[in-house]
Amino acid sequence: MIELMDATAAKIVLAVQRGDSINRVASKIDVSYSWVYDWIERLEDAGVVAITDSGLQIVDHEMRQQYAEMIAALYSRDTISQEDAYVIPHFAGMEFAYTEIDAAYVWTHGGYQIARGHDDYPVFIEVHDRDIERWIAFFQQFGVDTTINERPDASDVDGNVHYVLFPKTDGIDAEWVDGNPVIPLDTAVDQMMENRPAYEPALEIIANEYDRDVDASHHSAMSGD
Numbered sequence: 001m002i003e004l005m006d007a008t009a010a011k012i013v014l015a016v017q018r019g020d021s022i023n024r025v026a027s028k029i030d031v032s033y034s035w036v037y038d039w040i041e042r043l044e045d046a047g048v049v050a051i052t053d054s055g056l057q058i059v060d061h062e063m064r065q066q067y068a069e070m071i072a073a074l075y076s077r078d079t080i081s082q083e084d085a086y087v088i089p090h091f092a093g094m095e096f097a098y099t100e101i102d103a104a105y106v107w108t109h110g111g112y113q114i115a116r117g118h119d120d121y122p123v124f125i126e127v128h129d130r131d132i133e134r135w136i137a138f139f140q141q142f143g144v145d146t147t148i149n150e151r152p153d154a155s156d157v158d159g160n161v162h163y164v165l166f167p168k169t170d171g172i173d174a175e176w177v178d179g180n181p182v183i184p185l186d187t188a189v190d191q192m193m194e195n196r197p198a199y200e201p202a203l204e205i206i207a208n209e210y211d212r213d214v215d216a217s218h219h220s221a222m223s224g225d
Helices: 007-015 022-029 033-045 061-076 101-107 129-141 185-193 196-210 214-223
Strands: 049-052 055-058 096-098 121-128 146-148 161-168 175-177 180-182
Touching: 007 022, 007 033, 007 061, 022 033, 033 049, 061 129, 096 101, 101 121, 101 180, 101 185, 101 196, 121 129, 129 146, 129 161, 185 196, 196 214
Parallel strands: 096 180, 121 161, 146 161
Antiparallel strands: 049 055, 096 121, 175 180
16 A cells, blocks of 8 residues: 555545546646546555545545645645645535635636735635634644634734635535635625725636626626615
């Protein structure tokens, strides 16, 4: 089994949710489909993953835990990159959706950034209220700070990447874009409209790509005040 102690294999196993396709897993961890397919076959032969008619599922949960400890140890020793910041939440095994700045970032395929830098990179995610303590403990494994409902000052957190959690008690509504769960486009646009000057470039991208009349949405939002 020593040949299976590989970082890519670990990311694949940790990212798998019951029913996922190979393509979905590849998108989650930003690795080519062919490379993930090759690893899935090896992991299936080793009895770690099963390929079923309804998708992938983990069958060796002890091995998954070993992968979790290995990946946490690797990430906690190094600076987490912007790319990895969007991979790590997939390892938690809990439902989430990107929101706020990250809703604009995901819906524009990374085409829009605001008020973030390499030395201060908060990631904004909706999570179930019941999972808050588990999320905090999960990120602690990686040596990553978390805050709830509010972005902290950069001086109040350790490291460059940190997560801002928005607890939801009434369920999480998510769509998948580029391998990432994100709040629905209409909800994201509504959020952006609340601070339209800052999000104008993102709204232009969204209007063009998704054929959304953001001016009409803006007028509607304003007339409802």
